[in-house]
Amino acid sequence: MKYVDEYRDVHLAERLLDQIRRTVTRPWTIMEVCGGQTHTLIRSGIDRLVPEGLRLVHGPGCPVCVTSLEQIDRALAIAAQPRVIFCSFGDMLRVPGTSRDLLQVRAEGGDVRIVYSPLDAVRIAREHPNREVVFFAVGFETTAPATALAVWQAKRLALRNFSMLVAHVLVPPAMEAILGTRTNRIQAFLAAGHVCTVMGYEDYRTLAERYRVPIVVTGFEPVDLLEGILMTVRQLESGRYEVENQYARSVRREGNLPARNILADVYEVCDRPWRGLGILPRSGLCLRPAYHDFDAERRFSVESVTAIEPAECRSGEVLQGLIRPDQCAAFGTLCTPDHPLGAPMVSSEGACAAYWKYGRSQDRTIPGTSMR
Amino acid sequence: MTKLQNPLAASLPGACPLPHLAGDRILLAHGEGARLTRRLIREILLEAFDNEFLRPLSDAALLPPSVGRLVMTTDGYVVSPLFFPGGDIGKLAVYGTVNDLAVCGAEPLYLSLGFIIEEGLPLEVLRQVVYSIRDAARLCSVAVVTGDTKVVPRGAADGLFVHTTGIGRMRPGIDLGPHRVQPGDRVLVSGTVGDHGIAILSAREGLDLGPTLQSDTAPLHELVRSLFESVIDVHFLRDPTRGGVSAVLHELGDAAGLSVVLDEPSVPLAEPVRGACELLGLDPLYVANEGKLVVIVAPQDAERALVCLRQHACGREAAIIGEIASMTPPQVLVRAPLGALRVLDEPTGAPLPRIC
Numbered sequence: 001m002k003y004v005d006e007y008r009d010v011h012l013a014e015r016l017l018d019q020i021r022r023t024v025t026r027p028w029t030i031m032e033v034c035g036g037q038t039h040t041l042i043r044s045g046i047d048r049l050v051p052e053g054l055r056l057v058h059g060p061g062c063p064v065c066v067t068s069l070e071q072i073d074r075a076l077a078i079a080a081q082p083r084v085i086f087c088s089f090g091d092m093l094r095v096p097g098t099s100r101d102l103l104q105v106r107a108e109g110g111d112v113r114i115v116y117s118p119l120d121a122v123r124i125a126r127e128h129p130n131r132e133v134v135f136f137a138v139g140f141e142t143t144a145p146a147t148a149l150a151v152w153q154a155k156r157l158a159l160r161n162f163s164m165l166v167a168h169v170l171v172p173p174a175m176e177a178i179l180g181t182r183t184n185r186i187q188a189f190l191a192a193g194h195v196c197t198v199m200g201y202e203d204y205r206t207l208a209e210r211y212r213v214p215i216v217v218t219g220f221e222p223v224d225l226l227e228g229i230l231m232t233v234r235q236l237e238s239g240r241y242e243v244e245n246q247y248a249r250s251v252r253r254e255g256n257l258p259a260r261n262i263l264a265d266v267y268e269v270c271d272r273p274w275r276g277l278g279i280l281p282r283s284g285l286c287l288r289p290a291y292h293d294f295d296a297e298r299r300f301s302v303e304s305v306t307a308i309e310p311a312e313c314r315s316g317e318v319l320q321g322l323i324r325p326d327q328c329a330a331f332g333t334l335c336t337p338d339h340p341l342g343a344p345m346v347s348s349e350g351a352c353a354a355y356w357k358y359g360r361s362q363d364r365t366i367p368g369t370s371m372r
Numbered sequence: 373m374t375k376l377q378n379p380l381a382a383s384l385p386g387a388c389p390l391p392h393l394a395g396d397r398i399l400l401a402h403g404e405g406a407r408l409t410r411r412l413i414r415e416i417l418l419e420a421f422d423n424e425f426l427r428p429l430s431d432a433a434l435l436p437p438s439v440g441r442l443v444m445t446t447d448g449y450v451v452s453p454l455f456f457p458g459g460d461i462g463k464l465a466v467y468g469t470v471n472d473l474a475v476c477g478a479e480p481l482y483l484s485l486g487f488i489i490e491e492g493l494p495l496e497v498l499r500q501v502v503y504s505i506r507d508a509a510r511l512c513s514v515a516v517v518t519g520d521t522k523v524v525p526r527g528a529a530d531g532l533f534v535h536t537t538g539i540g541r542m543r544p545g546i547d548l549g550p551h552r553v554q555p556g557d558r559v560l561v562s563g564t565v566g567d568h569g570i571a572i573l574s575a576r577e578g579l580d581l582g583p584t585l586q587s588d589t590a591p592l593h594e595l596v597r598s599l600f601e602s603v604i605d606v607h608f609l610r611d612p613t614r615g616g617v618s619a620v621l622h623e624l625g626d627a628a629g630l631s632v633v634l635d636e637p638s639v640p641l642a643e644p645v646r647g648a649c650e651l652l653g654l655d656p657l658y659v660a661n662e663g664k665l666v667v668i669v670a671p672q673d674a675e676r677a678l679v680c681l682r683q684h685a686c687g688r689e690a691a692i693i694g695e696i697a698s699m700t701p702p703q704v705l706v707r708a709p710l711g712a713l714r715v716l717d718e719p720t721g722a723p724l725p726r727i728c
Contacts, residue, residue, distance in 0.1 A: 001643060001646055001647060001650075004650060008709060013709075013710055017710075042714065043708060043714060044709070044710050044712065045708050045710055045712015046710070046712075048712055049710060049711075049712060116577060116579070222710065337717070349653075356717060357716075358714035358715060
């Protein structure tokens, strides 16, 4: 398959691995920001093929995982209302709120639907003028342009029965929050390639200089990640801290200008709570006053819904890279994909789910077979 | 509501000719045992399935004696949409049950056929499904020998549900099951995986993934028959439907107390399925199939089994995809192209498409 196979080429990957092994002379800790990168690393086993001292730490880049419990509870409260059609990306349906999830709301009679594009929710609103259609707008800078387009279109069509529960978050403030903690151990970042496809990477220069960390914008296939790791360790080994772009086939310095324009038209930057990280200043997107009529929080008066995160779940520390998922006492015991305590165990991009799914096996010779 | 085998069926001498009341949609009256029910049975069902066992329209079918052990299976079909690229609910209802018999080592003989119809279903839709069932049953040489129709009020079902029960005759000398599986045995699959699940998903959600994306809905009894007739000592057979290849291998591993190691690059995938899985964040090993076999044989039989499968139209892309291992606790492992092993977890419910 074009644009996939060439970035999974085993020979190329082995050559890059070899170069990484030859470049690394001491231990380094690198964070891959995006959950999609975490999954590729673990699925392809790269985290176990790099030299021993090179630690890869999984970052907060899973939109489902970082959506606060409070916002999930608000979604559940809206979705349970009788006239509402609640539309969401599939990932969010199993994310536990304080006492249930969207799948349970559906089983109890709520009209909860999976959509593949926010524009589908606008279409549903046009088809059901007597129902209230709410779209759950979660995600980073990658999904935000599409939700912005949806609300922009709804306004143009003067749809009175469409609104969005907005939980958008921004990547650079989360990276800065991690770098700013006293416990920080991260020495370099593989920045999220698709976020930079939209936003470009100018914002990262200040971050790289202020905290003296190399930042390499990196893609999602095994060869991308290995090349990103190689570029990062070369910087670390030579004492540089620059912003570099491994994912040049998708990312331009200035990003995608039409996407940035619609974001700026519809959203403004606001403070937002993150699961496990607390409220981060200027880390989220909220609807501008011109779009307040489409704000589900106002329409359904759920601003008063608050929630306390379960104490046993250490997803906050996982999301900051302070512990590995399997270092949490609840991992695999109290917390499994069947009974998730926190979102990182639910989402297909969550670090805990990735560990559960792929990470529980040791690479070793298998007794009784001819396989290596 | 009545049984399909209404004893008052067919023509009572001197009865008034039935008015053409039915219109073009199924009414609750079609299930209430009165004239419309009889008409439905006579004009649509009996006409399609006529055979010596069904014809008396008795409460139960009287079948001839059989030599050897009988095998019986049952399955409900609730697919939406009813028609999808590569198949429909009718084909699925026949092939699904035929395949369940075949993978147990049985030759399929008879089917029962139950319909639960939602009031308002266009009669033409029912007719199309019935014809599809008729053609599929002929292809598999199975007779529909008894049946039932129920009509439920609008909203109580999703158009049409079909239920089939199958009876087959066990081939002599066949011993299949987890107890036969040994470390070192090879795991084969009869073709590309995940075609059905992705075809349904794309039809249901209106994703346009190109004209080549088709469900693999197909009968497997002939493929199974040729495996046995080639005197291949098959240890284990299963059709990986819901939960995909992963679910079958997890069940096998638990039952046999053994592990399975798959070689990821060897798993055959159709390009559109691969593309859709990449796009939606799904693993094809978890996606449903409706015309594939998972075959487990001793290592020395693996090549012969592969040649045998590849001689059939629906086995052309068969491949050896892995091996049974003795490590415990039982798990299913996948070797990625770079050589690292990962655990293939048991699926939790239906896979949900990811956000970005």
